[in-house]
Amino acid sequence: MIGVGKMKQYGNVLDKPLNKGKQEVSLSAFAFLFSEMVQYNQTQVDNIGELERRLEDAGYAVGARVLELLCHRDKGNRRETRLLGILSFVHSTVWKVLFGKVADSLEKGTEHEDEYMISEKELLVNRFISIPKDMGTFNCGAFVAGIVRGVLDGAGFPAVVTAHFVPMEGQQRPRTTILIKFAEEVLLRETRLG
Amino acid sequence: MASRSQLRLIFMQFSSITFGMAAIYSLYIINKSGGLIYYKDYGSSGRMDTNDSLRVASLWHSMHAISQQLSPVSGCTGIELLQADTFDLHCFQSLTGTKFFVVCEPGTQHMESLLKFSYELYTDYVLKNPFYEMEMPIRCELFDINLAQAVQKDRVAFLGR
Numbered sequence: 001m002i003g004v005g006k007m008k009q010y011g012n013v014l015d016k017p018l019n020k021g022k023q024e025v026s027l028s029a030f031a032f033l034f035s036e037m038v039q040y041n042q043t044q045v046d047n048i049g050e051l052e053r054r055l056e057d058a059g060y061a062v063g064a065r066v067l068e069l070l071c072h073r074d075k076g077n078r079r080e081t082r083l084l085g086i087l088s089f090v091h092s093t094v095w096k097v098l099f100g101k102v103a104d105s106l107e108k109g110t111e112h113e114d115e116y117m118i119s120e121k122e123l124l125v126n127r128f129i130s131i132p133k134d135m136g137t138f139n140c141g142a143f144v145a146g147i148v149r150g151v152l153d154g155a156g157f158p159a160v161v162t163a164h165f166v167p168m169e170g171q172q173r174p175r176t177t178i179l180i181k182f183a184e185e186v187l188l189r190e191t192r193l194g
Numbered sequence: 195m196a197s198r199s200q201l202r203l204i205f206m207q208f209s210s211i212t213f214g215m216a217a218i219y220s221l222y223i224i225n226k227s228g229g230l231i232y233y234k235d236y237g238s239s240g241r242m243d244t245n246d247s248l249r250v251a252s253l254w255h256s257m258h259a260i261s262q263q264l265s266p267v268s269g270c271t272g273i274e275l276l277q278a279d280t281f282d283l284h285c286f287q288s289l290t291g292t293k294f295f296v297v298c299e300p301g302t303q304h305m306e307s308l309l310k311f312s313y314e315l316y317t318d319y320v321l322k323n324p325f326y327e328m329e330m331p332i333r334c335e336l337f338d339i340n341l342a343q344a345v346q347k348d349r350v351a352f353l354g355r
Contacts, residue, residue, distance in 0.1 A: 035324040129325070
């Protein structure tokens with residue numbers, strides 16, 4: 001920006017407004033990077049469960065950072081403290097920043113009080129991925145599950161998060177459901193808060 | 195290199211599938227060393243068995259390579275279209291040497307765009323799939339689904355527009 005108009009001088013770097021940054025990256029670049037990440041992790045493990053865990057851990061680091069960034073950028077350094085608040089934060093704000101759209105649905109589990117589900121007809125990370133038959137129910141959405149766990153854990157809502165393929169009636173491809181099972185303490189706190 | 199009798203054999207087999215209703219008979223993808231990595235039959239009759247399709251693939255690979263050297267013009271990239279009495283063979287070679295070719299009814303239109311489109315699908319659903327090993331046979335569900343959609347007749351016409 002040298003020589004272009006007169007730039008406002010900020011004495012302190014912290015006074016500068018936080019740049020929103022470029023909003024989008026190339027899908028192909030991401031797909032290739034993600035593919036390489038899965039391939040690398042595949043060479044490091046003996047079984048599929050281990051691979052799922054490694055992808056989840058990779059996602060966890062993203063989630064923790066995304067929470068920090070979005071709380072600062074969108075919420076004026078505040079974070080959600082209630083269960084439904086944080087869930088809709090993940091479902092809309094986080095999803096929009098990461099995938100450019102709000103998640104298809106957010107539901108409460110019917111069987112258990114502590115379970116919630118975020119479903120996507122076609123998860124962005126799975127766009128180009130076909131799981132071989134011999135890998136059974138493995139889902140690369142484990143990475144996204146890790147992101148969700150990172151966000152929730154960072155916000156003080158420890159949970160176990162897993163990704164599953166759920167077959168849909170009348171659809172050729174199954175959808176991906178991110179299943180969130182909150183820790184007991186979270187629900188106790190929630191009832192205490194009323 | 196295949197002898198003349200072998201060539202005739204292959205061509206006779208092609209002619210046996212021309213009675214099918216579909217305009218596209220089959221689609222092949224061969225890797226840069228001539229190995230068949232994808233084969234799909236769209237004709238309703240006279241399907242080719244695995245050995246024959248492998249033979250066609252390696253035969254085409256050799257013929258394509260020879261045509262490049264025999265060509266009177268310099269900078270020839272190989273045969274793009276082979277026209278026979280009973281079929282047309284359209285071929286598209288990608289920059290990395292992977293060849294896509296389709297065998298179809300004589301005079302079928304828009305085959306170049308179909309081949310380009312299948313190349314696009316290959317780069318998307320095969321190369322970006324972490325479970326695909328390079329140069330190996332393609333077994334990707336999403337690739338199958340999308341290619342089947344593309345080959346549907348009206349889709350072919352749509353691509354050509």
